[in-house]
Amino acid sequence: MPLDPRLQPLSATEARVLATLLEKSRTVPDSYPLTLNSLVLGCNQKTSREPVMQLADAEVQQALDSLRGRALVVEIGGARVARWEHNFSRGIGVPDQSAALLGLLMLRGPQTAAELRINAERWHRFADTSSVEAFLQELAERSDEKGGPLVLLLPRAPGAREPRWAQLLCGPVDVQAFAAAAPAPRSGDALEQRVQALEAEVGQLRDLVQRLCEQLG
Template sequence: MDILLTNEEIRVLGCLMEKEMATPEYYPLSINALINACNQKSNRDPVTSYSEGMVASALEGLRKKKLAMESSGSRVARYAQTFSNEYTLKRSEGAVMCILFVRGPQTMGEIRSRTDRLYPFASLEEVQVTISNLERVGLVIKLERQPGRKEHRYAHLLAGEQDIETHEDITQLDAAQKSPDDEDNLNLLKDEITMLREELSDLKKEFEAFKAQFG
């Protein structure tokens, strides 16, 4: 890949792609919503605790690489990803890249099950065709099978060659603690709360401006 991203940039990009496909009503994302998305405990490997400065820096890096942009027409600054357009990705391809960004290397079966809210793959054969297309353009690589594993895993190449042996799968505990429906509902609630807080802040500012002008 000509473009190499930091871990923070990859997480931010993956979160923008995820929210665009899974909850378009809350997209583009404000910086606060994006921080919540990056640090959520479900559907993330590894789980992170990024600060506002780290997310803002990652956004700036993505903007310089023409992979993200600030959206116009909103009182609060909101951000959108342009990676999908830059690489002319189909929705199915974007779903695969998104999961690899936010969860790390995955088997074909894991990709199919974990992209369900983003794109409903009809079969493993469709997943294979999609992955093959991404391999062909240099976005994805098939990793060597690990000892004790039956299936190969696939990884994105936007951070360069990845050594699968250094990547620990720490999402199993999270998956056991909450059902998928609980995770989705909790994340949706967080998105709604963040948006309501931002709208309330905007209304307060407008009211103060009104009082200053006519009070």
């Protein structure tokens, strides 16, 4: 039996187009569905994108045509210009919470459950990191009858505190490459290190003051 075309691996461009539609449907609903021009601008954003891409109108249109053939996007005819919306949750067969996590993984690359919870704030407000992990685990254990797993928990990279999750919508990932690559320091980690350093300095000053007080009687 041939593979359901909706479950065939996405190209990098298709993933960026689909994830951008997912993002904009939740973060700028007043401007959604998107025109081709707006979608291209969203795909080529320099923030919240990993990697940053520079897609041309023709590339985005080709990806849209492919995704439409797989029932993952829908063209909405307008009086002046066509607009596009995603059909991701229904097309892939996942709840909205899982769709949000998959969209973030397609847009930003592998992330920890804690990072996903923070980054999903404008997409879906998860109660806590445990709820994010529950949805990720469900996606990782997806049965073959439903198309198989959609995410994978990567080995913890050297120097990393938590393992990251990767999406499988674009096909298998190179686990060895991810395991060998240490993630860039997170701003939160740098802040925590600075707080710890300041706390240590305060502790030293407190000890010094206490010794002086004891010497002075």
